[in-house]
Amino acid sequence: MAPTTEPILEVGGLVKHYPLTRGVVFRKHEGAVKAVDGVDFALGRGETLGIVGESGCGKSTVAKLLCHLERPTAGAIRFKGEDITRLSGRALKAVRRNIQMVFQDPYTSLNPRMTVGDIVGEPYDIHPEAAPKGERRRRVQELLDVVGLDPEYINRYPHQFSGGQRQRIGIARGLALRPEVIVADEPVSALDVSVQAQVVNLLDRLQAEFDLSYVFIAHDLSIVRHISDRVGVMYLGRIVEIGRDAEIYDHPTHPYTQALLSAVPVPDPEAREHRERILLAGDVPSPTNIPSGCRFRTRCWKAQERCAREVPALAVPAVFRDTRGPAAHDSACHFAEEKRVVPPEEGPPRSGTPGRANGDGPG
Ligand SMILES: Nc1ncnc2c1ncn2[C@@H]1O[C@H](COP(=O)(O)OP(=O)(O)OP(=O)(O)O)[C@@H](O)[C@H]1O
Ligand code: SF4
Ligand SMILES: [Mg+2]
16 A cells, blocks of 8 residues: 655564563573564655554554664665665664654653753754754754743653643654654553644644654554544554555455444444444454464454465455455455445544643643
């Protein structure tokens, strides 16, 4: 599934296996946690790719691989056409500036003993070339202003802020080096629902202002919809369906996506009454012991014998190939079928630009 614009980041066959070992003296390898097990996608310039999936499916591991916080077991990551997977030293440092991460939990990801100024300016310690020493304070104040915080707060500590404000601090730090790509790993999941929309709106505004491309990770499909151009659904270390947001939300063809969508809250009571809840059988299998064939088959209500034998490729299913309709997007299922699960959306959910965050509730 191609991005809507020229690709800035391309991921092919990305794998991260954590070896399982036993014994202290004679360490024995006993299999591996297959956290990421063959992920492919491309992110277009200025685009937002949402990645969703249940806890433990490998979302954060993908995020860490993209930001070079982990080394992949196999596969490649390309930035603007250049393979950056195995860079080291100065070349790696130069690329890392361009791909920054915003973390999930604003309560634990900010060092409580550092002032906001030190936190937001910390990337300049690692990349002193990005801001001369005498300029840093002003730069940090500008960044605070950009994310809707009072620049006068520069000497305060994280505990003096609400959750939403703290996430704004994390975003300001992510912007310090003027990256081109931001990987946001569940940036609003730890926040109050009322504050989530403000932070999503802020990210939206910053994207336009700084020409950013986003990988936006969440477990909640409803949050991702409002910020994403395209959405990829992950299950047990792989993407099982990916497409433009309307294709995924209104024309899902993979049974797992359909099940996830059937659990999304629907505000309209009448629509809620008529929608079908798909309850999945059993638990997610362990990533140390992934089922043969289709990895979703142990929970899929449509599973057949072929599903245990053959791994379904992530591609446009043959039945939709000639239709060119919205169901013709990549879906890793031998028996892909269109099934509308959520009622059509009414009105744009994105709302105006956020003002100062001083009023963000206790997040
Ligand atoms: N350093 C590690 N060593 C061993 N296993 C790991 C390591 N990091 C992650 N895992 C395992 O890899 C799998 C994927 O973890 P990951 O954190 O990427 O999932 P996630 O989709 O981000 O989940 P969540 O929604 O809970 O944040 C999990 O089974 C996790 O326990
Ligand atoms: S390939 Fe088979 S088990 Fe997998 S999602 Fe499709 S029908 Fe279900
Ligand atoms: Mg995670």
